[in-house]
Amino acid sequence: MIEAVGLTKRYGDKTAVYNLSFQVRPGAVTGFLGPNGSGKSTTMRMILGLDNPTAGQVTIGGYPYRRLPNAPRQVGALLDAKAVHGGRAARNHLLSLAQLSGIPARRVDEVLGVVGLQDVARRRSKGFSLGMGQRLGIAAALLGDPQVLLFDEPVNGLDPEGILWVRNLMKSLAAEGRTVFVSSHLMSEMALTADHLIVIGRGQLLADMSVKDFIAANSAGFARVRTPDTEPQLREKLSSALTEAGGHVLPEQDGALRVTGLPLPRISDLAHDCDVRLWELSPHQASLEEAYMRMTQGAVDYRSTVDQKAGLMQQLPPGAQPPMPVPGQGQPGWYAPPPPEQGGQPFAAPQGQQPGPQGAYGASAAPGAGMPNPYAQTAPQAPQAAPAPAAPAQPAPPAPQSPAQPAQPPAAPATPAAPTKPEDAR
Amino acid sequence: MAATQVIRSEWTKIRSVASTVWTLSLSVVVTIALGMLISALSKNEFDNMSRRDQLSFDPTFVSFAGMTLGQLAMIVFGVLVVSNEYSTGMIRTSLAAVPRRGTFLFSKIAVATGLALVVGMATSFVTFFLGQAMLGEHKAAIGDPGVLRAVIGGGLYMTLIAMFSMGVAAMLRSPMLSLGILMPFFFLISNILGNVPATEKIGRYLPDQAGSKIMQVVAPIDDDTPYGPWGGLGIMALWVIAALAGGYVTLKKRDA
Numbered sequence: 001m002i003e004a005v006g007l008t009k010r011y012g013d014k015t016a017v018y019n020l021s022f023q024v025r026p027g028a029v030t031g032f033l034g035p036n037g038s039g040k041s042t043t044m045r046m047i048l049g050l051d052n053p054t055a056g057q058v059t060i061g062g063y064p065y066r067r068l069p070n071a072p073r074q075v076g077a078l079l080d081a082k083a084v085h086g087g088r089a090a091r092n093h094l095l096s097l098a099q100l101s102g103i104p105a106r107r108v109d110e111v112l113g114v115v116g117l118q119d120v121a122r123r124r125s126k127g128f129s130l131g132m133g134q135r136l137g138i139a140a141a142l143l144g145d146p147q148v149l150l151f152d153e154p155v156n157g158l159d160p161e162g163i164l165w166v167r168n169l170m171k172s173l174a175a176e177g178r179t180v181f182v183s184s185h186l187m188s189e190m191a192l193t194a195d196h197l198i199v200i201g202r203g204q205l206l207a208d209m210s211v212k213d214f215i216a217a218n219s220a221g222f223a224r225v226r227t228p229d230t231e232p233q234l235r236e237k238l239s240s241a242l243t244e245a246g247g248h249v250l251p252e253q254d255g256a257l258r259v260t261g262l263p264l265p266r267i268s269d270l271a272h273d274c275d276v277r278l279w280e281l282s283p284h285q286a287s288l289e290e291a292y293m294r295m296t297q298g299a300v301d302y303r304s305t306v307d308q309k310a311g312l313m314q315q316l317p318p319g320a321q322p323p324m325p326v327p328g329q330g331q332p333g334w335y336a337p338p339p340p341e342q343g344g345q346p347f348a349a350p351q352g353q354q355p356g357p358q359g360a361y362g363a364s365a366a367p368g369a370g371m372p373n374p375y376a377q378t379a380p381q382a383p384q385a386a387p388a389p390a391a392p393a394q395p396a397p398p399a400p401q402s403p404a405q406p407a408q409p410p411a412a413p414a415t416p417a418a419p420t421k422p423e424d425a426r
Numbered sequence: 427m428a429a430t431q432v433i434r435s436e437w438t439k440i441r442s443v444a445s446t447v448w449t450l451s452l453s454v455v456v457t458i459a460l461g462m463l464i465s466a467l468s469k470n471e472f473d474n475m476s477r478r479d480q481l482s483f484d485p486t487f488v489s490f491a492g493m494t495l496g497q498l499a500m501i502v503f504g505v506l507v508v509s510n511e512y513s514t515g516m517i518r519t520s521l522a523a524v525p526r527r528g529t530f531l532f533s534k535i536a537v538a539t540g541l542a543l544v545v546g547m548a549t550s551f552v553t554f555f556l557g558q559a560m561l562g563e564h565k566a567a568i569g570d571p572g573v574l575r576a577v578i579g580g581g582l583y584m585t586l587i588a589m590f591s592m593g594v595a596a597m598l599r600s601p602m603l604s605l606g607i608l609m610p611f612f613f614l615i616s617n618i619l620g621n622v623p624a625t626e627k628i629g630r631y632l633p634d635q636a637g638s639k640i641m642q643v644v645a646p647i648d649d650d651t652p653y654g655p656w657g658g659l660g661i662m663a664l665w666v667i668a669a670l671a672g673g674y675v676t677l678k679k680r681d682a
Contacts, residue, residue, distance in 0.1 A: 048522045051681040066525040077522050083515030085443055092442035099435035100523045102428075140519065 001026055001179055002047060002148065006056030009042050009203075016042045017203040019056070024181045024198070026147070029174045031194030031211070032183035033292060035300045039203035040183045041079070044152050047181075048077055060148055072101035076141035077150040081133035081157070086126030090117055090136055093125060098143055111139040116165075130157025138166070148179040155189055167193045187289035199292070201299025211288060218291035223264055225271075226256040226280035238276040245270055256280065432524055432533035440507060440537055449503035450541070453584070454549045457496030461553040464491040465560035472564055484644040485566040486576045489557020493580065493641075494613075496549070497587045497634070500542065501608050504591025507538040508673070509601035521682050531677050535592050535670065539585060546584030550577050572643040572655075579640030579659060586659070587612075589666045590633055596673025637662030 002024040009017040017039040024030045034040050045051040047058050049065030060068055060075055068074060084093050094108045112118045115135040120128070125136060134157055141149055151170075155163045170193050174180045184190050190197070190211075197214050199207040207214055225242075227235045239249050239257060247262035259267060264283055271278050440446050468488050472480065511517040511534075524530040554577045558565035566573050595604040612634055619629030629635055630651060639651065639658030653661065 045518070045681070048518075049525050050518055050521055065522075068525065071525050072523045075522075077519075079518050079522070080515050083517075083519055085439075085510055085514045085516050087443045087445065088439070089442060092438055096435045096438040096442070097519065097523055099438055100431055100520075102431050 001062075002058065002060050002181060003062075004043070004047075004056065004058040007043065007046060007053050007058050008055040009039070009046060009051060010054045015203055017046070017053075017200075020200065020203070020205055021056075022198050022205060022208050024179055025196070026179040027174055027177050028195040029170045029180045029182060029193055030196045030198060031190040032181060032198050032200075033185065033187075033190065033296075034183075034200040034206075035185075035296050035302070037301045038200050038296075038299065040200065041152055042203075043200070044077070044079060044150055044181075044183065047150060048075070048079070070101060072097070072146070073103075073144040074146050075148045075150070076144055076146040077152075078134070078137035078141045078154055079150075079152050081130060081137045084125045084133070084136065087124055089122050090125050090128070091121040093136065094139055094143060097140055101144055103143055107143060111142045114142060115139040131159055131162055134158055135162070138169070146178070149173060149181065151180075151182045153184055154182060155184065155186060163189065187287070187292050191288035199295060201296050202301065206295055206299065214295075215286055215288055215291045218286075218295045221283060221285045223259045223262070223267055224252070224256050224280060224282045224284055225259050225267060225278060228277055228279055229255060234276045237274055238271055241270050241274045241276075242267065429529055429533055432529055433537055436534045436537040439534075440541060443510070445506045445510070446503065446541070449499050449506065450545050453496045453499035453503065454545060454552075456499060457490075457492040457549050457584075458553050458556060460492030460495055461489045461557045462492075462560050465489050465557040469561050469564060478647060482644055482646050483564065484642060485558060485561050485564055486554065486573050486643040487641055488561070489554050490550075490576075490580050490641045492553065493584070493638075497584060498609060498613060500546070500584050500588045501591045501612060502605065503542065504538065504588035505595040505601055505604045505608065507534065508592045508595035509599060509604055512599040513601055517682050527677050528674060531596060531674055535589065538592060539589055542588035543581065543585045546588075547578070547581030549584065550580035553580070566643065570643070575655065576641045576643050579655065582659060583637045583640060583662070586637060586662050586666050587634065590662075590669050593666065593669025593671075593673040597669070597676045599676075631661060633662045633665035636665075 004023075005021050007017055007020040008015070020039075020043060032040055032043070042051060043058075046053050047060065047065065057064060059065075063069075065071060065075070088096075091108060091112065094111065095105060098105065098108050109118070109121070112121050115138050117132065117135050117139065120132065125133065128136065134154060138151070138154060141151065154170075155166050158166060167189065170180050170182060174195070182190075182194065194211055196210050197207060198205070199214070207217075209217070225238065227238055235255070235257065239251075242249050242257075242259055242262060245262060245266070247267070248260045250258040250260075252258055262270075264281060268278070268281060271281075465485075465488055468483075472483070475483070511520060520530060521527060554568070554573075558567075568574055568577065591604070591608055594608060595601070598604045598607070616629065616632045616634050619625040619632065620635045621629070636653065636658040639653065640655040642655065645651075651658075
């Protein structure tokens with residue numbers, strides 16, 4: 001169990017982490033997410049007693065790390081895969097760490113086998129690829145068979161087989177009742193690995209909830225509707241019928257429609273009523289990545305701009321078309337729409353319910369009270385989990401007060417920001 | 427956590443990198459080879475020396491002449507042992523495993539010092555005997571008064587130089603910065619300060635000037651140094667203690 005209370009770290013006048021309080025519980029994989037420079041690594045270093053907090057404290061099993069008895073047998077950590085002396089052989093690196101805590105040398109050979117480095121055990125780690133370095137770092141974390149494990153970006157540089165291995169390793173470690181705390185910005189990976197999420201942005205807590213709640217609270221699902229390509233007028237017809245019925249319709253690049261605010265059976269009924277055949281009607285659950293992007297949009301420090309290539313661009317030959325921008329994230333409407341309970345979106349109001357007197361927030365009670373929403377199954381729980389200003393007893397209390405509060409659905413999709421691809425491409 | 431565990435671990439670290447072997451053997455080879463060369467040259471030049479120089483001729487000190495260069499390799503050894511941890515980022519892994527930073531630093535220094543002592547002593551004795559062999563009829567014997575003290579002192583001098591470098595490296599953290607300060611200091615600045623009359627009186631309190639007094643058997647004529655051989659080594663030891671204390675405080679206070 002890792003417990004942070006009011007953790008704050010300042011470097012000069014730059015606040016890296018501010019008033020962070022969270023608990024990492026045993027028996028689950030807890031994902032630690034945040035944009036670059038949001039304070040993830042600083043928090044990890046403070047947990048390990050490497051950096052002293054400016055204020056607040058963080059304990060492992062009730063002790064600050066520096067006072068933890070026989071720390072290497074209780075806590076294993078992978079902070080930086082490259083943090084090894086390149087001239088030292090892999091086995092000697094692990095041996096020196098093992099000897100620190102009185103772990104016998106045969107355990108070194110065991111963990112080398114576990115991470116699959118037994119064949120290069122006597123080679124200098126200088127020649128290791130990033131993936132091999134990660135494996136070496138994971139081996140170091142596993143050495144003492146600890147109850148608490150911290151991994152900072154463990155899958156960076158691993159091949160697909162290695163990623164699968166790490167995923168299963170994390171899950172099995174958690175299943176054995178250990179505390180597993182993993183930072184990553186690979187959202188798809190986190191969605192598969194983590195049970196619980198702690199999200200920070202600009203050093204402050206944005207969310208502390210289960211993965212399922214997080215997705216439900218930050219991004220709603222949608223239905224994809226496709227009418228016969230051969231008859232475009234049907235698409236217009238259905239589109240207006242759906243809008244009339246209170247749905248929100250966004251055209252997709254390939255001619256399909258993205259519909260929110262209406263349950264699937266209702267869409268089907270409406271299509272039937274206006275005599276439109278459907279080629280596709282499919283539910284889409286928002287991904288963790290979409291939910292994360294939505295939440296952290298306001299807290300991203302490093303954002304790429306469009307490459308203007310001023311002065312570098314060759315003149316296009318006469319008559320040539322400039323290349324169309326590739327559709328993708330960052331463009332208006334690309335992200336999944338915001339959750340129904342936030343901010344009284346016109347498309348979020350389900351049929352027959354007026355958002356007026358209840359306020360924006362109250363509208364979301366509809367799916368739970370009225371008809372079940374088949375493509376947003378988690379929506380009924382969303383009001384409890386969402387960091388909405390109207391409900392102070394939220395799992396993520398600091399978020400609404402934070403100036404970096406990202407959950408501003410009306411503005412968010414319209415931000416014509418360039419792609420904010422996280423550093424997983426690094 | 428038992429200090430013996432940390433010491434075992436530091437021994438594994440120090441023996442498993444190539445830089446240890448390279449710097450220490452360079453120090454041995456340079457000290458011995460240069461000592462032999464200068465001893466051989468001194469023997470040939472002895473008859474051409476002034477009467478005054480012949481009277482104060484110190485065969486023991488001459489055979490240690492290689493140490494002025496050999497100590498530089500010792501400095502590199504001391505700096506690398508400590509600053510390698512920082513330049514590679516290994517320090518975070520190490521300190522995560524040894525939360526008690528004092529135990530960590532002093533175990534590391536103890537292991538490196540032990541190694542430097544063994545190597546320094548061996549170098550000192552070999553240098554002495556080979557140097558004396560080169561000097562022929564002008565040689566000193568190990569049994570002569572003060573000679574054994576000088577030879578043991580030579581080994582201690584090299585050890586203390588390594589320790590001083592470790593302390594400085596623990597304060598400065600960067601190997602480039604540490605070497606960039608220590609190398610010119612010991613190779614140039616200390617010599618200049620010690621030989622220019624105006625600064626001579628300050629210069630002789632610098633660690634290497636004070637420490638090397640222990641290797642002198644025959645004092646130069648009109649020598650007015652206010653301390654003896656052991657006093658000089660004591661002054662050097664004070665410098666070492668100051669550097670190590672500074673390194674300890676730095677490690678304790680600062681974020682890794």
